[in-house]
Amino acid sequence: xxxxxxxxxxxxxxxxxxxxxxxxxxxxxxxxxxxxxxxxxxxxxxxxxxxxxxxxxxxxxxxxxxxxxxxxxxxxxxxxxxxxxxxxxxxxxxxxxxxxxxxxxxxxxxxxxxxxxxxxxxxxxxxxxxxxxxxxxxxxxxxxxxxxxxxxxxxxxxxxxxxxxxxxxxxxxxxxxxxxxxxxxxxxxxxxxxxxxxxxxxxxxxxxxxxxxxxxxxxxxxxxxxxxxxxxxxxxxxxxxxxxxxxxxxxxxxxxxxxxxxxxxxxxxxxx
Amino acid sequence: xxxxxxxxxxxxxxxxxxxxxxxxxxxxxxxxxxxxxxxxxxxxxxxxxxxxxxxxxxxxxxxxxxxxxxxxxxxxxxxxxxxxxxxxxxxxxxxxxxxxxxxxxx
Numbered sequence: 001x002x003x004x005x006x007x008x009x010x011x012x013x014x015x016x017x018x019x020x021x022x023x024x025x026x027x028x029x030x031x032x033x034x035x036x037x038x039x040x041x042x043x044x045x046x047x048x049x050x051x052x053x054x055x056x057x058x059x060x061x062x063x064x065x066x067x068x069x070x071x072x073x074x075x076x077x078x079x080x081x082x083x084x085x086x087x088x089x090x091x092x093x094x095x096x097x098x099x100x101x102x103x104x105x106x107x108x109x110x111x112x113x114x115x116x117x118x119x120x121x122x123x124x125x126x127x128x129x130x131x132x133x134x135x136x137x138x139x140x141x142x143x144x145x146x147x148x149x150x151x152x153x154x155x156x157x158x159x160x161x162x163x164x165x166x167x168x169x170x171x172x173x174x175x176x177x178x179x180x181x182x183x184x185x186x187x188x189x190x191x192x193x194x195x196x197x198x199x200x201x202x203x204x205x206x207x208x209x210x211x212x213x214x215x216x217x218x219x220x221x222x223x224x225x226x227x228x229x230x231x232x233x234x235x236x237x238x239x240x241x242x243x244x245x246x247x248x249x250x251x252x253x254x255x256x257x258x259x260x261x262x263x264x265x266x267x268x269x270x271x272x
Numbered sequence: 273x274x275x276x277x278x279x280x281x282x283x284x285x286x287x288x289x290x291x292x293x294x295x296x297x298x299x300x301x302x303x304x305x306x307x308x309x310x311x312x313x314x315x316x317x318x319x320x321x322x323x324x325x326x327x328x329x330x331x332x333x334x335x336x337x338x339x340x341x342x343x344x345x346x347x348x349x350x351x352x353x354x355x356x357x358x359x360x361x362x363x364x365x366x367x368x369x370x371x372x373x374x375x376x377x378x
Binding site: 052055070074078079080082086093094100101103104106107109113114115116118130132133136187191192196199203206216218219222226228231234235238239241242 | 273275277278279280281282283284285286288289290292293294295296297298299308309310311312313314315316317318319320321322323324325326327328329330331333334335336340341344345348349352357358359361362363364365366367368369370371373374
Protein backbone atom coordinates (compact mmCIF):
# COMPACT_ATOMS: atom_id res chain seq x y z
CA UNK A 1 0.00 0.00 0.00
CA UNK A 2 1.33 3.44 -0.83
CA UNK A 3 0.35 6.32 1.35
CA UNK A 4 0.87 9.56 -0.53
CA UNK A 5 1.34 11.63 2.61
CA UNK A 6 3.81 9.17 4.06
CA UNK A 7 5.94 9.17 0.93
CA UNK A 8 9.29 10.79 1.63
CA UNK A 9 10.04 13.91 -0.33
CA UNK A 10 11.20 12.90 -3.78
CA UNK A 11 14.97 12.97 -3.90
CA UNK A 12 15.55 15.80 -6.28
CA UNK A 13 18.84 16.05 -8.13
CA UNK A 14 21.18 18.32 -6.21
CA UNK A 15 21.10 20.84 -9.03
CA UNK A 16 17.41 20.43 -9.91
CA UNK A 17 15.38 23.63 -9.73
CA UNK A 18 13.60 24.03 -6.40
CA UNK A 19 10.30 24.67 -8.20
CA UNK A 20 10.19 21.08 -9.49
CA UNK A 21 10.31 19.80 -5.92
CA UNK A 22 7.47 22.16 -5.02
CA UNK A 23 5.44 21.06 -8.02
CA UNK A 24 5.68 17.38 -7.06
CA UNK A 25 4.67 18.24 -3.52
CA UNK A 26 1.75 20.24 -4.86
CA UNK A 27 0.55 17.33 -7.01
CA UNK A 28 0.74 14.92 -4.06
CA UNK A 29 -1.16 17.41 -1.93
CA UNK A 30 -3.92 17.70 -4.56
CA UNK A 31 -4.18 13.91 -4.91
CA UNK A 32 -4.58 13.54 -1.15
CA UNK A 33 -7.24 16.25 -1.01
CA UNK A 34 -9.18 14.55 -3.80
CA UNK A 35 -8.97 11.27 -1.92
CA UNK A 36 -10.18 12.88 1.32
CA UNK A 37 -13.17 14.39 -0.51
CA UNK A 38 -14.02 11.00 -2.04
CA UNK A 39 -13.77 9.36 1.39
CA UNK A 40 -16.16 11.91 2.89
CA UNK A 41 -18.67 11.38 0.06
CA UNK A 42 -18.49 7.62 0.58
CA UNK A 43 -18.91 8.11 4.34
CA UNK A 44 -22.02 10.23 3.92
CA UNK A 45 -23.76 7.76 1.59
CA UNK A 46 -22.95 4.83 3.88
CA UNK A 47 -24.20 6.83 6.89
CA UNK A 48 -27.55 7.61 5.28
CA UNK A 49 -28.14 4.01 4.19
CA UNK A 50 -27.16 2.56 7.57
CA UNK A 51 -28.81 5.23 9.67
CA UNK A 52 -32.16 4.55 8.03
CA UNK A 53 -32.41 1.06 9.39
CA UNK A 54 -32.15 2.48 12.89
CA UNK A 55 -35.93 2.84 12.40
CA UNK A 56 -36.35 -0.92 12.28
CA UNK A 57 -34.11 -1.39 15.33
CA UNK A 58 -36.11 1.15 17.35
CA UNK A 59 -39.45 -0.40 16.42
CA UNK A 60 -38.31 -3.99 17.01
CA UNK A 61 -36.74 -3.10 20.34
CA UNK A 62 -39.96 -1.76 21.87
CA UNK A 63 -41.82 -4.72 20.38
CA UNK A 64 -39.32 -7.03 22.16
CA UNK A 65 -40.32 -5.43 25.46
CA UNK A 66 -37.73 -2.70 26.03
CA UNK A 67 -38.99 0.82 26.71
CA UNK A 68 -37.97 3.86 24.67
CA UNK A 69 -35.24 4.92 27.14
CA UNK A 70 -33.69 1.44 27.19
CA UNK A 71 -33.82 1.33 23.40
CA UNK A 72 -32.04 4.69 23.16
CA UNK A 73 -29.45 3.60 25.74
CA UNK A 74 -28.55 0.68 23.47
CA UNK A 75 -28.11 2.86 20.38
CA UNK A 76 -26.10 5.48 22.30
CA UNK A 77 -23.94 3.22 24.49
CA UNK A 78 -23.68 -0.12 22.72
CA UNK A 79 -23.76 1.34 19.18
CA UNK A 80 -23.18 -1.87 17.25
CA UNK A 81 -26.10 -3.07 15.12
CA UNK A 82 -25.50 -6.81 15.35
CA UNK A 83 -25.09 -6.78 19.14
CA UNK A 84 -28.13 -4.54 19.60
CA UNK A 85 -30.41 -6.72 17.47
CA UNK A 86 -29.05 -9.81 19.26
CA UNK A 87 -29.74 -8.39 22.71
CA UNK A 88 -33.34 -7.49 21.94
CA UNK A 89 -33.78 -10.85 20.18
CA UNK A 90 -32.74 -12.78 23.28
CA UNK A 91 -34.73 -10.53 25.62
CA UNK A 92 -37.79 -10.81 23.36
CA UNK A 93 -37.48 -14.62 23.29
CA UNK A 94 -37.52 -14.72 27.08
CA UNK A 95 -33.83 -15.56 27.45
CA UNK A 96 -31.86 -15.25 30.68
CA UNK A 97 -30.00 -11.97 31.40
CA UNK A 98 -26.62 -13.72 31.17
CA UNK A 99 -27.47 -15.19 27.77
CA UNK A 100 -28.50 -11.75 26.46
CA UNK A 101 -25.24 -10.16 27.64
CA UNK A 102 -23.11 -13.04 26.33
CA UNK A 103 -24.77 -13.07 22.90
CA UNK A 104 -24.35 -9.31 22.46
CA UNK A 105 -20.74 -9.62 23.65
CA UNK A 106 -19.87 -12.45 21.27
CA UNK A 107 -21.26 -10.45 18.36
CA UNK A 108 -19.08 -7.52 19.51
CA UNK A 109 -15.83 -9.51 19.37
CA UNK A 110 -15.30 -8.61 15.73
CA UNK A 111 -15.14 -4.93 16.73
CA UNK A 112 -11.98 -5.74 18.75
CA UNK A 113 -10.42 -7.14 15.59
CA UNK A 114 -11.46 -3.98 13.71
CA UNK A 115 -9.84 -1.82 16.39
CA UNK A 116 -6.57 -3.73 16.10
CA UNK A 117 -6.68 -3.25 12.33
CA UNK A 118 -7.49 0.47 12.60
CA UNK A 119 -4.97 1.33 15.35
CA UNK A 120 -1.86 1.58 13.16
CA UNK A 121 -3.80 3.14 10.25
CA UNK A 122 -5.33 5.94 12.35
CA UNK A 123 -2.26 6.42 14.60
CA UNK A 124 -4.20 8.32 17.25
CA UNK A 125 -3.11 9.73 20.61
CA UNK A 126 -4.22 7.73 23.62
CA UNK A 127 -7.39 9.60 24.61
CA UNK A 128 -8.45 9.91 20.98
CA UNK A 129 -8.37 6.11 20.90
CA UNK A 130 -11.04 5.99 23.61
CA UNK A 131 -13.32 8.18 21.48
CA UNK A 132 -12.49 6.26 18.30
CA UNK A 133 -13.34 2.99 20.04
CA UNK A 134 -17.01 3.93 20.34
CA UNK A 135 -17.21 4.63 16.58
CA UNK A 136 -15.49 1.35 15.65
CA UNK A 137 -18.14 -0.63 13.76
CA UNK A 138 -18.44 -2.62 10.53
CA UNK A 139 -19.09 0.38 8.32
CA UNK A 140 -16.51 2.86 9.68
CA UNK A 141 -13.85 0.15 9.45
CA UNK A 142 -14.85 -0.74 5.90
CA UNK A 143 -14.72 2.87 4.68
CA UNK A 144 -11.48 3.69 6.57
CA UNK A 145 -9.54 0.64 5.41
CA UNK A 146 -10.55 1.28 1.79
CA UNK A 147 -8.53 4.55 1.75
CA UNK A 148 -4.85 4.91 0.93
CA UNK A 149 -3.50 8.05 2.58
CA UNK A 150 -3.61 8.57 6.34
CA UNK A 151 -5.69 11.75 6.03
CA UNK A 152 -8.29 9.91 3.93
CA UNK A 153 -8.29 6.94 6.35
CA UNK A 154 -9.00 9.33 9.22
CA UNK A 155 -11.64 11.28 7.26
CA UNK A 156 -13.37 8.06 6.20
CA UNK A 157 -13.34 6.67 9.73
CA UNK A 158 -14.61 9.77 11.57
CA UNK A 159 -17.19 10.87 8.99
CA UNK A 160 -18.64 7.37 8.74
CA UNK A 161 -18.54 6.63 12.47
CA UNK A 162 -19.98 9.95 13.63
CA UNK A 163 -22.40 10.19 10.69
CA UNK A 164 -23.91 6.79 11.43
CA UNK A 165 -23.94 7.48 15.16
CA UNK A 166 -26.04 10.63 14.72
CA UNK A 167 -28.46 9.15 12.15
CA UNK A 168 -28.70 5.74 13.83
CA UNK A 169 -29.73 7.34 17.11
CA UNK A 170 -32.17 9.77 15.51
CA UNK A 171 -33.81 6.96 13.52
CA UNK A 172 -33.84 4.65 16.56
CA UNK A 173 -35.90 7.26 18.40
CA UNK A 174 -38.32 7.60 15.45
CA UNK A 175 -38.68 3.81 15.26
CA UNK A 176 -39.13 3.38 19.02
CA UNK A 177 -41.89 6.00 19.16
CA UNK A 178 -43.58 4.51 16.09
CA UNK A 179 -43.26 0.96 17.47
CA UNK A 180 -44.83 2.11 20.71
CA UNK A 181 -47.84 3.45 18.79
CA UNK A 182 -48.33 0.41 16.54
CA UNK A 183 -50.20 -1.95 18.84
CA UNK A 184 -50.03 -5.67 18.00
CA UNK A 185 -46.57 -6.21 16.44
CA UNK A 186 -47.60 -9.52 14.83
CA UNK A 187 -50.36 -7.86 12.79
CA UNK A 188 -47.67 -5.59 11.29
CA UNK A 189 -45.32 -8.52 10.63
CA UNK A 190 -42.65 -7.04 12.89
CA UNK A 191 -41.61 -10.46 14.21
CA UNK A 192 -40.79 -11.47 10.64
CA UNK A 193 -38.99 -8.16 10.15
CA UNK A 194 -36.65 -9.09 13.03
CA UNK A 195 -35.77 -12.40 11.36
CA UNK A 196 -35.20 -10.60 8.05
CA UNK A 197 -32.92 -8.06 9.77
CA UNK A 198 -30.65 -10.86 11.04
CA UNK A 199 -30.67 -12.49 7.62
CA UNK A 200 -29.62 -9.19 6.02
CA UNK A 201 -26.75 -8.85 8.51
CA UNK A 202 -25.69 -12.46 7.79
CA UNK A 203 -26.01 -12.40 3.99
CA UNK A 204 -22.81 -10.53 3.00
CA UNK A 205 -20.76 -12.86 5.24
CA UNK A 206 -21.79 -16.01 3.41
CA UNK A 207 -19.38 -15.75 0.47
CA UNK A 208 -16.81 -18.17 1.91
CA UNK A 209 -17.39 -21.92 2.17
CA UNK A 210 -16.47 -22.16 5.87
CA UNK A 211 -18.94 -19.38 6.70
CA UNK A 212 -21.75 -21.21 4.90
CA UNK A 213 -20.87 -24.36 6.83
CA UNK A 214 -20.86 -22.50 10.18
CA UNK A 215 -24.19 -20.84 9.37
CA UNK A 216 -25.81 -24.12 8.31
CA UNK A 217 -24.56 -25.89 11.45
CA UNK A 218 -25.86 -23.01 13.56
CA UNK A 219 -29.34 -23.30 12.03
CA UNK A 220 -29.48 -27.04 12.78
CA UNK A 221 -28.15 -26.68 16.34
CA UNK A 222 -30.42 -23.75 17.18
CA UNK A 223 -33.53 -25.45 15.79
CA UNK A 224 -32.72 -28.67 17.65
CA UNK A 225 -32.22 -26.86 20.96
CA UNK A 226 -35.23 -24.51 20.86
CA UNK A 227 -37.66 -27.15 22.25
CA UNK A 228 -35.31 -28.45 24.96
CA UNK A 229 -33.10 -25.56 26.13
CA UNK A 230 -33.97 -22.32 27.91
CA UNK A 231 -34.13 -19.10 25.83
CA UNK A 232 -30.75 -17.77 24.70
CA UNK A 233 -29.00 -21.15 24.94
CA UNK A 234 -29.73 -22.18 21.31
CA UNK A 235 -27.93 -19.06 20.09
CA UNK A 236 -24.92 -19.47 22.37
CA UNK A 237 -24.61 -23.15 21.44
CA UNK A 238 -24.30 -22.08 17.80
CA UNK A 239 -21.28 -19.93 18.76
CA UNK A 240 -19.64 -22.96 20.37
CA UNK A 241 -20.19 -24.99 17.19
CA UNK A 242 -18.54 -22.23 15.14
CA UNK A 243 -15.48 -22.27 17.40
CA UNK A 244 -15.13 -26.03 16.87
CA UNK A 245 -15.48 -25.59 13.09
CA UNK A 246 -12.82 -22.86 13.27
CA UNK A 247 -10.37 -25.18 15.07
CA UNK A 248 -10.93 -28.06 12.64
CA UNK A 249 -10.60 -25.71 9.69
CA UNK A 250 -7.35 -24.26 11.08
CA UNK A 251 -5.84 -27.71 11.64
CA UNK A 252 -6.72 -28.67 8.09
CA UNK A 253 -5.01 -25.53 6.78
CA UNK A 254 -1.88 -25.98 8.88
CA UNK A 255 -1.03 -29.25 7.12
CA UNK A 256 -1.49 -28.42 3.45
CA UNK A 257 1.20 -30.83 2.21
CA UNK A 258 -0.05 -33.84 4.14
CA UNK A 259 -1.99 -36.26 1.94
CA UNK A 260 -5.59 -36.46 3.03
CA UNK A 261 -7.01 -39.86 3.97
CA UNK A 262 -9.65 -39.62 1.26
CA UNK A 263 -9.09 -38.97 -2.43
CA UNK A 264 -8.53 -35.25 -2.14
CA UNK A 265 -6.38 -34.80 -5.23
CA UNK A 266 -7.49 -31.34 -6.25
CA UNK A 267 -5.01 -28.71 -5.16
CA UNK A 268 -7.63 -26.00 -5.58
CA UNK A 269 -10.12 -27.72 -3.32
CA UNK A 270 -8.82 -26.02 -0.21
CA UNK A 271 -11.17 -23.12 -0.63
CA UNK A 272 -11.51 -20.22 1.72
CA UNK B 273 -37.38 -9.86 32.74
CA UNK B 274 -38.41 -6.91 34.88
CA UNK B 275 -37.61 -3.40 33.68
CA UNK B 276 -34.79 -3.13 36.23
CA UNK B 277 -33.27 -6.38 34.98
CA UNK B 278 -33.46 -5.14 31.40
CA UNK B 279 -31.58 -1.99 32.47
CA UNK B 280 -28.85 -4.11 34.04
CA UNK B 281 -28.62 -6.20 30.86
CA UNK B 282 -28.52 -3.09 28.62
CA UNK B 283 -25.79 -1.38 30.67
CA UNK B 284 -23.68 -4.49 31.29
CA UNK B 285 -23.81 -5.61 27.66
CA UNK B 286 -22.98 -2.07 26.50
CA UNK B 287 -19.96 -2.02 28.83
CA UNK B 288 -18.79 -5.38 27.46
CA UNK B 289 -19.19 -4.17 23.87
CA UNK B 290 -17.30 -0.93 24.56
CA UNK B 291 -14.51 -2.79 26.36
CA UNK B 292 -14.10 -5.06 23.32
CA UNK B 293 -13.91 -2.08 20.96
CA UNK B 294 -11.36 -0.30 23.17
CA UNK B 295 -9.28 -3.45 23.67
CA UNK B 296 -8.82 -3.66 19.91
CA UNK B 297 -7.38 -0.14 19.79
CA UNK B 298 -5.12 -0.65 22.82
CA UNK B 299 -3.62 -4.13 22.54
CA UNK B 300 -0.34 -4.55 20.66
CA UNK B 301 -1.17 -5.16 17.03
CA UNK B 302 0.34 -8.65 16.76
CA UNK B 303 -1.93 -10.09 19.46
CA UNK B 304 -4.96 -10.06 17.22
CA UNK B 305 -3.07 -10.33 13.94
CA UNK B 306 -3.17 -14.13 14.12
CA UNK B 307 -5.23 -15.25 11.15
CA UNK B 308 -6.85 -18.04 13.17
CA UNK B 309 -8.30 -15.57 15.66
CA UNK B 310 -9.77 -13.45 12.87
CA UNK B 311 -11.21 -16.47 11.06
CA UNK B 312 -12.78 -17.94 14.18
CA UNK B 313 -14.32 -14.59 15.11
CA UNK B 314 -15.82 -14.32 11.62
CA UNK B 315 -17.25 -17.85 11.90
CA UNK B 316 -18.72 -17.12 15.33
CA UNK B 317 -20.38 -13.97 14.00
CA UNK B 318 -21.95 -15.86 11.08
CA UNK B 319 -23.11 -18.71 13.35
CA UNK B 320 -24.68 -16.33 15.89
CA UNK B 321 -26.56 -14.45 13.18
CA UNK B 322 -27.76 -17.70 11.58
CA UNK B 323 -28.96 -18.97 14.97
CA UNK B 324 -30.76 -15.68 15.60
CA UNK B 325 -32.48 -15.97 12.20
CA UNK B 326 -33.61 -19.46 13.20
CA UNK B 327 -34.91 -18.50 16.63
CA UNK B 328 -36.72 -15.47 15.25
CA UNK B 329 -38.28 -17.44 12.37
CA UNK B 330 -39.43 -20.74 13.86
CA UNK B 331 -39.11 -20.17 17.62
CA UNK B 332 -42.09 -19.40 19.82
CA UNK B 333 -40.94 -19.68 23.40
CA UNK B 334 -39.85 -23.30 23.63
CA UNK B 335 -41.93 -24.47 20.66
CA UNK B 336 -40.96 -24.86 17.02
CA UNK B 337 -43.70 -23.39 14.83
CA UNK B 338 -44.18 -22.77 11.11
CA UNK B 339 -46.19 -19.60 10.56
CA UNK B 340 -46.22 -16.47 8.38
CA UNK B 341 -42.61 -15.70 9.41
CA UNK B 342 -41.16 -18.52 7.28
CA UNK B 343 -42.55 -17.36 3.90
CA UNK B 344 -41.65 -13.80 4.93
CA UNK B 345 -38.03 -14.91 5.43
CA UNK B 346 -38.12 -16.53 1.97
CA UNK B 347 -39.18 -13.19 0.48
CA UNK B 348 -36.35 -11.48 2.39
CA UNK B 349 -33.84 -13.99 0.99
CA UNK B 350 -35.03 -13.34 -2.57
CA UNK B 351 -34.78 -9.58 -1.98
CA UNK B 352 -31.22 -10.00 -0.63
CA UNK B 353 -30.27 -12.15 -3.62
CA UNK B 354 -31.52 -9.28 -5.82
CA UNK B 355 -29.28 -6.90 -3.80
CA UNK B 356 -32.14 -4.91 -2.29
CA UNK B 357 -31.10 -2.43 0.43
CA UNK B 358 -31.48 -3.43 4.09
CA UNK B 359 -34.56 -1.32 4.78
CA UNK B 360 -36.37 -2.73 1.71
CA UNK B 361 -35.59 -6.31 2.80
CA UNK B 362 -37.00 -5.69 6.28
CA UNK B 363 -40.12 -3.91 5.01
CA UNK B 364 -40.86 -6.63 2.43
CA UNK B 365 -40.58 -9.33 5.11
CA UNK B 366 -42.92 -7.44 7.44
CA UNK B 367 -45.40 -6.78 4.62
CA UNK B 368 -45.42 -10.47 3.63
CA UNK B 369 -46.12 -11.67 7.17
CA UNK B 370 -48.69 -8.95 7.78
CA UNK B 371 -50.42 -9.75 4.47
CA UNK B 372 -50.60 -13.49 5.17
CA UNK B 373 -52.02 -12.85 8.64
CA UNK B 374 -54.57 -10.42 7.24
CA UNK B 375 -55.65 -13.28 4.95
CA UNK B 376 -56.06 -15.46 8.02
CA UNK B 377 -52.93 -17.66 7.91
CA UNK B 378 -49.99 -17.85 10.31
